[in-house]
Amino acid sequence: MNKKLSLPVQIGIALAAGVAVGLICYFAGVKDFTTAYLKPIGDIFVNLLKFIVVPVVLLSMIDGIISMNDMKKVGSAGIKTVAYFLCTTAIACVIGLVFANIFKGVGLFPDLSKQLGSAEYTPPEYAGLMATIVAIFPSNMWQSFFNANMLQVIVISLFLGGSILAAGKKAQLVRDFVGSAYSVIEQLMGFIISLAPIGVFTYMAWVVANQGPDILGSLALVILCAYLAYIVHAVLVYSASAKAFAGMSPLAFFKGAMAAMVFAFSTTSSAATLPVSTECAEKMGAEKDIAAFVLPLGSTINMDGTAIYQCVATVFIASCAGINLTFGQMIMVVATATLASIGTAGVSGAGMVMLAMVLEAINIPVAYIGLIVAVDRLFDMGRTCLNVTGDIACSLCVTKWESKKAAARK
Numbered sequence: 001m002n003k004k005l006s007l008p009v010q011i012g013i014a015l016a017a018g019v020a021v022g023l024i025c026y027f028a029g030v031k032d033f034t035t036a037y038l039k040p041i042g043d044i045f046v047n048l049l050k051f052i053v054v055p056v057v058l059l060s061m062i063d064g065i066i067s068m069n070d071m072k073k074v075g076s077a078g079i080k081t082v083a084y085f086l087c088t089t090a091i092a093c094v095i096g097l098v099f100a101n102i103f104k105g106v107g108l109f110p111d112l113s114k115q116l117g118s119a120e121y122t123p124p125e126y127a128g129l130m131a132t133i134v135a136i137f138p139s140n141m142w143q144s145f146f147n148a149n150m151l152q153v154i155v156i157s158l159f160l161g162g163s164i165l166a167a168g169k170k171a172q173l174v175r176d177f178v179g180s181a182y183s184v185i186e187q188l189m190g191f192i193i194s195l196a197p198i199g200v201f202t203y204m205a206w207v208v209a210n211q212g213p214d215i216l217g218s219l220a221l222v223i224l225c226a227y228l229a230y231i232v233h234a235v236l237v238y239s240a241s242a243k244a245f246a247g248m249s250p251l252a253f254f255k256g257a258m259a260a261m262v263f264a265f266s267t268t269s270s271a272a273t274l275p276v277s278t279e280c281a282e283k284m285g286a287e288k289d290i291a292a293f294v295l296p297l298g299s300t301i302n303m304d305g306t307a308i309y310q311c312v313a314t315v316f317i318a319s320c321a322g323i324n325l326t327f328g329q330m331i332m333v334v335a336t337a338t339l340a341s342i343g344t345a346g347v348s349g350a351g352m353v354m355l356a357m358v359l360e361a362i363n364i365p366v367a368y369i370g371l372i373v374a375v376d377r378l379f380d381m382g383r384t385c386l387n388v389t390g391d392i393a394c395s396l397c398v399t400k401w402e403s404k405k406a407a408a409r410k
Contacts, residue, residue: 011376014197015204019216022208031209038202045199046366048192049356054145056189057357058157059182065161066175080401081294084394085302086338088241092233092304093334096311099229103221109319110211110218136335148360154336196376207371219371223378226312230305230382237304238393246396248284256284257392264388265381270299273388286395287402294398298391305383305390307337310358313372313379321365329362336361 005013025034103109136155138144144152164171164178207215239250254261260277264270270277274295281291314333318325325333336358359366372379 010197011200014201015375018201018204019208021201021205023213025205025209026212034202034206034209039206042199042202042206045192045195045202046356046369048195049369050148050360050366052185052189052192053357053360054148054153055181055185057153058145059178059185061154061157062161062164062178063182065158066164066178077290077293077398077402078297080398081297081394082301084241084397085298085304085390088233088237088390088394089302089304089307089338090334091237092229092307093311093337095233095236096226096229096308097315097330097333099225099232100312100315103225104315104319108218108221108225109316110215111319111322203371215371219375222312222316222372223375225316226309226379227382229308229312230386233304233308234386234389238389242393242396246285246393246400248396253284253393253396256280257389260388260392261385265385270302270384270387270391273384274299277388277392281392281395284392284396286392286399290399290402291395294395295391298387298394302387302390302394303383305386306354308386309379309383310337310355313355314358314362314364317359317369317372318364320371323364325362325364329364332362333358 022034025031100109136152138149138152138156141156143149144156164174167174234254235250239253242248242253243250248256257280260273260280263276264273277295278291281295282288286294311333315325337354355372356366356369359369
């Protein structure tokens with residue numbers, strides 16, 4: 001009986017094959033072959049990622065809002081949960097950008113623009129905070145889609161989703177259409193992501209052939225950068241919030257959450273880890289009903305690890321393209337990654353689509369996304385572990401907040 005290899009295994013094989021072919025072409029002096037015949041295939045994969053970004057974000061966010069059915073029923077626990085996740089995601093973005101800029105500042109991220117070619121790029125001037133806020137709100141919905149202005153697409157999704165809920169039964173046809181359309185887009189995204197091994201092979205062969213063995217060390221450094229940020233975020237944000245709001249020591253917190261963390265690290269799936277996460281959270285003192293609400297919601301909208309990955313990868317890719325991110329662009333990265341976290345589709349490899357979205361939002365060429373995709377599995381293990389840890393911390397904090405609120409009523 002022949003068993004189909006899983007996507008991570010396929011990507012791993014493609015990565016190794018791409019490195020091998022790239023090294024052969026590099027030492028044989030035939031790097032032009034990879035530029036002429038392999039890179040265009042990788043470009044097709046990148047174009048497909050860019051093509052799917054807008055419909056994925058638009059439909060996934062609207063579908064997620066509609067699935068709540070009645071926002072009033074979410075109640076105070078829901079408001080606290082969402083607020084916790086959005087705040088920690090914003091902090092995660094900042095931590096990711098700080099570590100990425102430190103690595104870049106000391107010369108650990110490469111500038112490959114001369115070797116690999118760089119798209120023409122002029123960094124936009126930062127017009128100020130208020131101008132940035134105004135620019136988030138679209139004046140033409142179709143223009144936002146056409147230009148792939150992701151912050152505007154997110155705002156459109158929020159308004160449309162809320163309006164569908166407010167319309168009640170009259171919007172049933174629209175609800176059905178959104179659900180059906182999103183199912184189609186999920187299938188399409190799954191197909192595009194299934195092509196990742198081809199994109200990884202062609203891009204890695206092209207990059208290694210043009211840059212040589214040095215690029216492999218650069219990839220190891222960007223993974224190290226992300227994991228340092230993961231660890232710092234877990235210690236400074238999750239264990240600290242558990243201590244401050246739930247009265248649990250950092251050592252007890254990590255000890256209690258360890259089973260779920262290990263399971264998430266190995267499976268790279270927050271949803272698959274839910275039974276383990278629930279058991280850990282309840283043993284640590286989370287109320288059963290709150291854990292049952294917070295943890296599934298967290299597996300959908302809590303993407304702190306993914307946010308760190310987006311920021312580190314964005315700075316790394318910008319460095320490879322010879323681009324220095326402006327302060328305004330970094331603000332846009334934080335805003336986009338934070339808001340997009342609630343719209344992340346629950347499909348393996350969706351981080352690739354989110355990364356393409358963030359790059360599009362700040363007008364950074366997506367040409368080098370194949371570099372990050374090649375080692376996405378290694379990033380995914382750490383970011384899923386971090387996401388699950390955050391879900392457990394939130395369940396403990398919300399339990400404490402709700403118990404205090406209940407005690408005050410008596």
